[in-house]
Amino acid sequence: MEPLSGGTERVSLGSNVTLMAPGLRGNARLLSGTGGDVRAAEESSDVLDTALQRAEMKGLRTIEIRAAQVPTPPAADLRDSRGDDALLLEVPDLGEDAEQVVLSVDEAGAMTWHFATDVHSVDDVNKVPVRSHSPASTVRGVEKRRFLIHKRIPPVDESSEAGTHRALFGALGRKLLKVLVFPVSDALINKPARVIAERWESDNRTYGLRRFTPADYRLPTGTPAERDALALTGDEAAMLTNGRALLFVHGTFSTAHGAFHDIPPELMQELHQRYGGRVFAFNHYSLSHDPIENVRRFNAMLQDVLPSGSLDVDIIAHSRGGLVARTLADGADAFGLDTSRVRVHRAVFAGVPNQGTRLAQPDHMIDMIDRLTTGLNVVPAGGVADILEGLLIAVKIIGHGALKALAGLRSMDPNGDFLKALNAPGRRNDGFLAIAANYQPQDAGLKSLVSGTANALVDRIFEHDANDLVVPERGVYDTNGCDSFPIAEERRLRLPAAAGIMHTSMFNHPEVVSHLRNWLV
Structure with a gap:
């Protein structure tokens, strides 16, 4: 010493x-x-x-x-x-x-x-x-x-x-x-952030439509063997057309099994029965590609496993995954995408930055990584390993000297072009539902990180706006320019500070479980 x-x-x-x-x-x-x-x-x-x-x-x-x-x-x-x-x-x-x-x-x-x-x-x-x-x-x-x-x-x-x-x-x-x-690999020196992130995601977060049953929804898809074992087959895709299906879409830094790991098995079993086994998930790049490219890839993969026919789906989306869900629902009008083969009926937005989040702005991306890393340390979620690995890759990208060109993160910028187009008026979907949390840290470490001191009450990023540590609470459901918002009060669940629910720990809360049961099929 x-x-x-x-x-x-x-x-x-x-x-x-x-x-x-x-x-x-x-x-x-x-x-x-x-x-x-x-x-x-x-x-x-x-x-x-x-x-x-x-x-x-x-x-x-x-x-x-x-x-x-x-x-x-x-x-x-x-x-x-x-x-x-x-x-x-x-x-x-x-x-x-x-x-x-x-x-x-x-x-x-x-x-x-x-x-x-x-x-x-x-x-x-x-x-x-x-x-x-x-x-x-x-x-x-x-x-x-x-x-x-x-x-x-x-x-x-x-x-x-x-x-x-x-x-x-x-x-x-x-x-x-x-x-x-x-x-510092020679292949990555002086490469933009997108190239570095895309290379990593192609190896570790590759695109895929996967089965999502009570028996396997917590199983990883990190290796080629794991991906092949859980990949949606043509017969399974054809079964999805026999009635309304349920689609899970994860958020930034995560995967389907990581984002939804904390959903109780009993609820997954019930949803699986309600939808007649027509339950699947979409794994996608969340750093290097924006939701428009995510949906293009979704369409291409759907075409591979289901050359004809269309799907009627409900969606459970977490965080940035909700922007992917909205692009799938409204992409034809907002971005000129061909989304005719998928009709979105209900979409549950859990902690979705429909108004964006300041943490996605270049000056605050380190704050987002710090908050999520500390949140995993203080309130461990079931998918800790997957989310943490994604955060570490973001740290490496910053360490390589690249930061501002991550299209996946930039899509959550409140002032970015993507959200301006997605939130433009002229489109309405009455099937949107919202789960939003106001998280007020009780842990001294998080208090210090969020407010600057353990005793301060003002969030140094969001100021006095209630938030779940990453996304403003009102930003999930409130007015943003799109005619589908605000989401009506009877179609939203607001988790108060007393619930102690942060961005990464929503899906095992009893009220969330109850509302998903009431909202879906």
């Missing part, structure tokens, strides 16, 4: 790793030993390790800080990209073939991602402004990579259930800085 005095000195932790932590008094150490030993010290789960491995990211080193906050010397005003008080971590540069990012886990469990900054010298902190920079702005060709890390210490309630059942990290009362490394 190396002492931290609260001053401006560099503290060497060994292995050419240094730390400057003005305003923190205590100790810091570089965790050492085998991977298992470090993981035990971190109290991290195998879910995180597995996701890192699949994303080709490796934990290089972990720094543990146990400290109390003291007055910061006036000459040591370090600020991170959000303008918050920061500490400075310096690690050896690994050259052009590898990139490093830092996952910070604060004392209350809030998880934030950090990218190298252009602060060149601790001695020059006051001469070289710590400017608000793009997360992709990095400095290469130097001996050190430098990271500004959120410093404030939130209060910790170690007796709370949320604080003792972490999905990714269990350590409370200390700050962990996990330095992760991933290769």
